[in-house]
Amino acid sequence: NAGVTQTPKFQVLKTGQSMTLQCAQDMNHEYMSWYRQDPGMGLRLIHYSVGAGITDQGEVPNGYNVSRSTTEDFPLRLLSAAPSQTSVYFCASRNTGVGYTFGSGTRLTVV
Amino acid sequence: SQQGEEDPQALSIQEGENATMNCSYKTSINNLQWYRQNSGRGLVHLILIRSNEREKHSGRLRVTLDTSKKSSSLLITASRAADTASYFCATEKNTGRRALTFGSGTRLQVQP
Numbered sequence: 001n002a003g004v005t006q007t008p009k010f011q012v013l014k015t016g017q018s019m020t021l022q023c024a025q026d027m028n029h030e031y032m033s034w035y036r037q038d039p040g041m042g043l044r045l046i047h048y049s050v051g052a053g054i055t056d057q058g059e060v061p062n063g064y065n066v067s068r069s070t071t072e073d074f075p076l077r078l079l080s081a082a083p084s085q086t087s088v089y090f091c092a093s094r095n096t097g098v099g100y101t102f103g104s105g106t107r108l109t110v111v
Numbered sequence: 112s113q114q115g116e117e118d119p120q121a122l123s124i125q126e127g128e129n130a131t132m133n134c135s136y137k138t139s140i141n142n143l144q145w146y147r148q149n150s151g152r153g154l155v156h157l158i159l160i161r162s163n164e165r166e167k168h169s170g171r172l173r174v175t176l177d178t179s180k181k182s183s184s185l186l187i188t189a190s191r192a193a194d195t196a197s198y199f200c201a202t203e204k205n206t207g208r209r210a211l212t213f214g215s216g217t218r219l220q221v222q223p
């Protein structure tokens with residue numbers, strides 16, 4: 001099925017561990033972005049990409065890295081997990097003129 | 112930081128009534144989008160309105176945009192229990208950045 005696939009769906013990390021959240025889309029979308037959603041709040045932009053090889057920071061980039069080596073994949077790396085990074089992470093993609101398609105999210109807990 | 116505020120933060124209505132949600136934003140935009148999120152789920156795109164458009168319809172949804180006031184509204188007509196969800200407005204800024212800045216959302220409860 002066409003869409004945005006995020007893995008894993010759930011993850012528990014210990015403080016200081018690193019991990020990569022995967023995001024893949026099969027719709028040939030140019031634009032991809034990562035967001036975090038904390039309880040009772042809207043989404044905040046972490047990083048985004050307007051095409052393969054091009055990434056930029058959003059509003060809350062500290063502690064996260066991204067890369068976009070292909071059109072399809074946009075992984076988010078947590079460098080050294082902290083309890084403040086406990087959140088639900090969403091990946092989204094779109095092309096010009098249409099709305100974003102969101103993945104189902106990764107629920108991350110850092111203990 | 113959030114782009115703006117949504118009003119009201121929570122809304123409870125009866126099935127069949129109309130629901131209106133308002134959104135304000137702070138900077139010049141390329142477009143404004145509305146999304147729905149059911150509890151614990153991902154976001155679903157509802158409608159996109161460009162900065163040069165004033166009104167858009169999609170089924171039971173009507174969106175207006177007033178760029179002079181930096182505000183938008185979402186009207187859901189003849190609401191159903193299945194419309195119960197959180198609704199978010201989000202903007203793409205007029206800076207070439209292709210990513211969204213979200214409002215804080217409105218939690219809509221439609222009573223059967």
